[in-house]
Amino acid sequence: MNLTKNYTKILYPKEPYNFDSTIYHPPHYPSKLEIYETGKYWFALKLRRKIYGIKMEDRGTIENPRIKLTIFSKFVLSKEILKKIIEEIKFRFEFDRDLSEFSKKFSKDAILSNLIIKYRGMHGSCSNELYGLLMIGILLQNTVVKRTVQMTNLMLEHYGTKVNFDNKEIYAFWNPEDLIKISEEELKNLKVGYRAKLFLRLSNTFVKEKIDELELRKLPPKKIKKEILKLYGVGPETARILLHEAFHFYGIFEHVSPWQQKILSKLIFNKKLVPTKKIINYVNRKYGKWAVLAVKYIWEDIFWQREQGKKIAWLEKEIRL
DNA sequence: CATCAGGGCCCTG
DNA sequence: CAGGGCCCTGAT
Numbered sequence: 001m002n003l004t005k006n007y008t009k010i011l012y013p014k015e016p017y018n019f020d021s022t023i024y025h026p027p028h029y030p031s032k033l034e035i036y037e038t039g040k041y042w043f044a045l046k047l048r049r050k051i052y053g054i055k056m057e058d059r060g061t062i063e064n065p066r067i068k069l070t071i072f073s074k075f076v077l078s079k080e081i082l083k084k085i086i087e088e089i090k091f092r093f094e095f096d097r098d099l100s101e102f103s104k105k106f107s108k109d110a111i112l113s114n115l116i117i118k119y120r121g122m123h124g125s126c127s128n129e130l131y132g133l134l135m136i137g138i139l140l141q142n143t144v145v146k147r148t149v150q151m152t153n154l155m156l157e158h159y160g161t162k163v164n165f166d167n168k169e170i171y172a173f174w175n176p177e178d179l180i181k182i183s184e185e186e187l188k189n190l191k192v193g194y195r196a197k198l199f200l201r202l203s204n205t206f207v208k209e210k211i212d213e214l215e216l217r218k219l220p221p222k223k224i225k226k227e228i229l230k231l232y233g234v235g236p237e238t239a240r241i242l243l244h245e246a247f248h249f250y251g252i253f254e255h256v257s258p259w260q261q262k263i264l265s266k267l268i269f270n271k272k273l274v275p276t277k278k279i280i281n282y283v284n285r286k287y288g289k290w291a292v293l294a295v296k297y298i299w300e301d302i303f304w305q306r307e308q309g310k311k312i313a314w315l316e317k318e319i320r321l
Numbered sequence: 322c323a324t325c326a327g328g329g330c331c332c333t334g
Numbered sequence: 335c336a337g338g339g340c341c342c343t344g345a346t
Contacts, residue, residue: 029328141329147343148328193341198330235330259328320327320345 003072013095016121017065019058026303044172053165072165176203253291
């Protein structure tokens with residue numbers, strides 16, 4: 001799919017806004033879904049079954065954020081569509097979210113004070129729609145990162161859409177209504193194992209029950225969590241991923257998986273293994289409605305350090321690639 | 322060579 | 335609520 005028409009607009013996120021640490025996530029596994037360079041980001045935006053090429057460029061500073069957005073499409077876009085795309089970008093990258101309270105409130109916190117300076121203006125962000133992120137959640141389950149990467153790429157090459165714009169080549173996720181036409185056997189040939197069944201069952205649910213991400217966003221977080229936990233194959237960890245990344249909720253911190261437990265025990269308590277209940281209670285008591293963001297700052301930092309070449313022996317042991 | 326757990330979840334007892 | 339099974343892979 002070649003996207004040749006393009007539209008540009010300058011956007012002004014609420015300050016403080018840190019482009020690079022918001023957009024790019026060192027803890028995430030690499031995929032063909034996005035391309036990042038310092039100050040630049042490309043991805044394929046899916047919105048109501050349509051695909052648009054998105055390029056974002058940092059043209060400002062943390063205190064005076066300014067982002068150049070270029071939207072690529074196959075056909076001429078109406079003003080209304082452009083407006084909807086921009087609204088969606090603002091939501092997914094938290095352009096309008098005010099973090100000044102967070103920055104102020106924890107400026108003397110033993111763990112966060114340095115990180116709030118180092119990553120000042122880092123927001124949550126997610127380039128995927130709910131369905132795509134759900135697919136990623138399934139691809140992460142019960143395996144090592146290397147295999148997740150392999151399964152993701154194979155699935156995208158077979159059923160995703162290859163999108164070309166701005167001299168970049170990126171993949172977009174398949175639509176649920178297209179995937180359900182594929183047989184479980186064929187999916188299994190891509191070595192996704194028992195996930196084949198999950199992909200099909202979830203896609204069926206999305207088609208049949210017409211799960212509407214925009215409608216879900218209007219519900220209170222507890223209710224959303226309850227709804228997404230009903231999805232077959234979605235348990236506490238996948239629900240956490242969706243709630244934090246697709247729905248941008250900072251207030252619900254109720255689950256820590258075993259490998260996260262090891263890393264957070266070390267980073268927050270400097271201990272080998274603290275019970276997850278203790279971690280959860282501590283974080284909630286200390287950071288309240290900012291709990292998820294607080295953990296995000298801690299989490300992203302250690303992976304940024306790793307990305308920049310710092311060797312952290314105990315961490316390498318926990319990140320099984 | 323065989324065995325096993327991995328960036329979970331469902332189902333059963 | 336504990337524990338077995340799930341697909342496949344690479345580490346041991």
